[in-house]
Amino acid sequence: MSPYPENSMSLTLYEKLVRQHTVTQLDDEHVLLYVDFHIMNEYTSPQAFAGLHTADRPVWRPQAHLAVVDHVNPTRPIQSLNDIEDEGGRLQIETLSKNCIRHNIQLFDLFDPRQGIEHIVVPENGFAWPGMVIACGDSHTTTYGAFGALGFGIGTSEIEHVLATQTLVYKTLKPMLVQVDGILPIGVTAKDVVMAFVAKVGAAGASGFAVEFAGSTIAALSVEARMTICNMAVEAGARAAVIAPDQKVFDYLDGRPHAPKGADMVAALGNWQTLQSEPGAQFDKVVHLDATMIEPLVTWGTSPDQSVPVTRTIPNPTNDADHRALDYMGLFAGQSLSGLKIDRAFIGSCTNARIEDLRKAAKILKGHQVCSDVTAIVVPGSKDVRRVAEAEGLDAIFRQAGFEWRGSGCSMCLAMNDDIAMAGERCASSTNRNFEGRQGRGVRTHLMSPEMVAAAAVNGAIVDVRKMMETHQ
Ligand SMILES: CC(C)[C@H](C(=O)O)[C@@H](O)C(=O)O
Numbered sequence: 001m002s003p004y005p006e007n008s009m010s011l012t013l014y015e016k017l018v019r020q021h022t023v024t025q026l027d028d029e030h031v032l033l034y035v036d037f038h039i040m041n042e043y044t045s046p047q048a049f050a051g052l053h054t055a056d057r058p059v060w061r062p063q064a065h066l067a068v069v070d071h072v073n074p075t076r077p078i079q080s081l082n083d084i085e086d087e088g089g090r091l092q093i094e095t096l097s098k099n100c101i102r103h104n105i106q107l108f109d110l111f112d113p114r115q116g117i118e119h120i121v122v123p124e125n126g127f128a129w130p131g132m133v134i135a136c137g138d139s140h141t142t143t144y145g146a147f148g149a150l151g152f153g154i155g156t157s158e159i160e161h162v163l164a165t166q167t168l169v170y171k172t173l174k175p176m177l178v179q180v181d182g183i184l185p186i187g188v189t190a191k192d193v194v195m196a197f198v199a200k201v202g203a204a205g206a207s208g209f210a211v212e213f214a215g216s217t218i219a220a221l222s223v224e225a226r227m228t229i230c231n232m233a234v235e236a237g238a239r240a241a242v243i244a245p246d247q248k249v250f251d252y253l254d255g256r257p258h259a260p261k262g263a264d265m266v267a268a269l270g271n272w273q274t275l276q277s278e279p280g281a282q283f284d285k286v287v288h289l290d291a292t293m294i295e296p297l298v299t300w301g302t303s304p305d306q307s308v309p310v311t312r313t314i315p316n317p318t319n320d321a322d323h324r325a326l327d328y329m330g331l332f333a334g335q336s337l338s339g340l341k342i343d344r345a346f347i348g349s350c351t352n353a354r355i356e357d358l359r360k361a362a363k364i365l366k367g368h369q370v371c372s373d374v375t376a377i378v379v380p381g382s383k384d385v386r387r388v389a390e391a392e393g394l395d396a397i398f399r400q401a402g403f404e405w406r407g408s409g410c411s412m413c414l415a416m417n418d419d420i421a422m423a424g425e426r427c428a429s430s431t432n433r434n435f436e437g438r439q440g441r442g443v444r445t446h447l448m449s450p451e452m453v454a455a456a457a458v459n460g461a462i463v464d465v466r467k468m469m470e471t472h473q
């Protein structure tokens with residue numbers, strides 16, 4: 001039996017995307033899904049290629065894949081791969097390059113002017129279109145939902161399957177609607193919206209679901225801000241997040257190197273405009289968020305759902321995990337996050353290192369100095385973002401304030417490269433995960449918006465960014 005029988009009149013956007021890519025129905029829950037575009041990084045692809053080579057299989061459609069170096073590379077300037085001290089990382093980068101040459105796959109390597117974090121360079125170059133299925137060996141592939149595409153993370157054996165056949169066995173999800181309405185207050189961002197969602201449903205609250213974000217708040221957001229939302233939806237367990245594409249998305253894509261052009265674009269638009277949930281489509285769960293009530297959020301624990309508005313105090317622990325998290329973070333219930341001293345400030349990651357993020361953080365920093373106790377770095381999400389920021393003079397604002405201006409990559413989002421904090425250090429971070437050890441062994445991560453990180457860097461402590469905005473006026 002098909003989960004989407006032909007006689008079911010009204011489909012959600014997610015269901016449409018699945019149906020349009022179903023090669024064959026396997027059982028009640030599984031389909032063989034066609035993958036339009038597949039992205040690889042140096043970290044999760046080597047074993048998949050090794051499997052392919054053992055089986056002596058070719059890559060079926062080399063042009064439907066892109067490889068990007070982002071996780072293990074240093075963000076300080078280097079002249080050649082020989083300058084990378086970590087031998088393991090260097091080997092991963094070299095292996096990706098060899099595999100791409102062997103199979104004729106396009107690679108944005110470390111020295112390519114288009115290099116950056118995979119989920120930043122893919123949209124930037126116009127690879128992600130509405131209606132596509134996009135897979136990648138990385139959980140934050142949900143980012144492409146901002147375009148009305150179905151993006152999701154896959155494991156090593158699935159990567160191999162996609163390389164060989166351009167398909168994979170896919171377990172269908174239940175549709176969930178997250179309706180966000182109202183005007184966001186000043187100083188409250190897309191990051192706070194998605195953190196509010198994650199806090200409301202919990203870290204596993206959307207597992208088994210494909211989330212559709214809708215409502216006046218979402219419609220008012222830029223495409224980049226929508227990417228922040230879809231990116232972090234996976235922290236609630238959602239293996240897919242979608243937003244119906246609108247004119248903003250079409251305008252964003254227009255003129256990008258790999259977006260359709262001319263008559264192809266006209267034809268594509270005809271299809272893209274149909275990509276919405278139909279009236280009467282059924283969702284298995286509906287969550288409402290009132291944007292006017294959202295405040296800047298900060299995590300206090302070691303899971304992205306353990307957050308509170310910066311104006312509030314840390315809640316009482318309700319289970320063992322809460323106790324353990326407080327212990328690791330060196331915090332206690334009833335404590336105020338505002339005023340908590342930090343050692344590091346990090347602006348970066350595929351959640352919040354796009355040009356709009358850097359512009360907003362720079363606006364907070366302008367005319368201020370990073371507190372002398374704080375080491376602050378900003379890692380633009382891609383070389384493109386870095387170039388645009390430099391053309392606008394943002395690098396000068398960051399540097400004058402005392403931030404280090406780095407090259408692009410995942411950097412301090414996860415301790416897999418040179419950018420690692422020290423045990424016991426507390427870091428205000430614009431990233432998406434605050435797990436134990438995520439930024440280095442014993443490091444205490446507080447997730448927040450890039451504006452909030454900028455404000456924390458200046459104050460040497462977590463602070464409500466809206467206070468700094470008042471002094472600007
Ligand atoms: C390394 C990679 C597999 C991982 C992911 O899947 O997301 C990483 O990017 C992360 O953010 O934790």
Ligand code: SF4
Pocket residue numbers: 070071117138140349350351409410413414431432
């Ligand atoms: S920036 Fe962070 S979240 Fe994004 S892909 Fe890299 S490690 Fe994962």
